[in-house]
Amino acid sequence: MKTAPKKSPLRILLLGGTTEASALAEFLAGAPNVSATLSLAGRTTNPPASTLATRIGGFGGIAGLSHYLRDQKIDLLIDATHPFAARISANAVDACRACGVPLLAVERPPWTPVPGDDWIEHDTVETAIAALPAEAQSVFSGLGRQAIDALRLAPQHRYLIRVVDPIELPPDLWHCELLTARGPFRTGDDARLFADYDIRYVLSKNAGGSAAYAKIEAARQLGLKVHIVRRPALAARTTVQSADEAMAWISQHHRSRSDLGV
Numbered sequence: 001m002k003t004a005p006k007k008s009p010l011r012i013l014l015l016g017g018t019t020e021a022s023a024l025a026e027f028l029a030g031a032p033n034v035s036a037t038l039s040l041a042g043r044t045t046n047p048p049a050s051t052l053a054t055r056i057g058g059f060g061g062i063a064g065l066s067h068y069l070r071d072q073k074i075d076l077l078i079d080a081t082h083p084f085a086a087r088i089s090a091n092a093v094d095a096c097r098a099c100g101v102p103l104l105a106v107e108r109p110p111w112t113p114v115p116g117d118d119w120i121e122h123d124t125v126e127t128a129i130a131a132l133p134a135e136a137q138s139v140f141s142g143l144g145r146q147a148i149d150a151l152r153l154a155p156q157h158r159y160l161i162r163v164v165d166p167i168e169l170p171p172d173l174w175h176c177e178l179l180t181a182r183g184p185f186r187t188g189d190d191a192r193l194f195a196d197y198d199i200r201y202v203l204s205k206n207a208g209g210s211a212a213y214a215k216i217e218a219a220r221q222l223g224l225k226v227h228i229v230r231r232p233a234l235a236a237r238t239t240v241q242s243a244d245e246a247m248a249w250i251s252q253h254h255r256s257r258s259d260l261g262v
């Protein structure tokens with residue numbers, strides 16, 4: 001009896017750094033006839049462990065990513081980075097176009113205000129910080145480590161800054177406090193935290209998803225104003241909203257590729 005020729009594995013590059021990417025990594029690690037690599041920027045010191053082969057660090061812009069796609073003979077790129085990771089996402093669009101590699105982006109829906117929310121929306125981290133009141137306040141910053149320098153735009157406030165990894169605050173931010181914690185967070189915990197620190201304002205990116213939503217719910221419970229940063233605009237690309245949808249899309253892509261005998 002003749003055996004069917006063995007199909008070459010589907011080679012996937014998964015850009016990560018999110019809970020969706022972690023779920024997809026586990027899915028791809030167990031998927032038959034798939035050879036996938038998870039790519040992380042290397043921003044956090046202890047990223048969640050993955051069973052998938054992992055590379056860490058930037059590619060070197062569009063040219064570097066294009067070189068990687070060609071060199072590694074990547075068949076499909078999945079961008080499951082954070083909605084605020086605009087540079088790598090733009091690079092992925094350009095590199096995939098240059099190399100003729102299909103691109104799928106996982107983009108969780110943004111949060112939308114519900115009754116009881118008191119939001120002011122901003123286009124940038126800087127405008128959100130600059131919009132805080134003139135008189136000194138206790139402010140919670142959930143904007144992340146990369147936004148710490150911008151807090152100098154409104155230095156009169158006492159900031160409680162939550163980050164994933166311990167870092168040293170610059171000396172001129174001596175009046176701020178650093179809190180090291182990795183989500184997911186719980187609403188009750190964040191509400192207690194805000195009450196303990198007498199927080200009056202919350203700074204947040206519109207990250208979407210559930211892991212970081214606790215601060216938004218806690219602010220609602222306590223009647224706090226939230227200065228929230230809108231997402232950066234990204235180039236048009238094929239997009240799904242969740243890891244589950246991405247898994248279905250990949251399986252479909254894999255099937256049609258096999259049907260073509262690739």
Ligand code: NAP
Binds near residue numbers: 015088
């Ligand atoms: P970014 O501004 O879009 O990217 C800056 C540079 O970092 C990119 O040009 C690329 O360097 C490198 N890079 C980013 N993500 C990468 C990845 N997954 N694999 C390899 N290189 C990557 O990104 P960012 O805002 O700094 O975010 C960095 C990482 O943290 C991302 O993986 C993102 O998912 C995660 N994250 C970001 C946020 C946020 O608020 N921005 C929040 C949570 C998690 P080269 O140009 O040299 O390739």
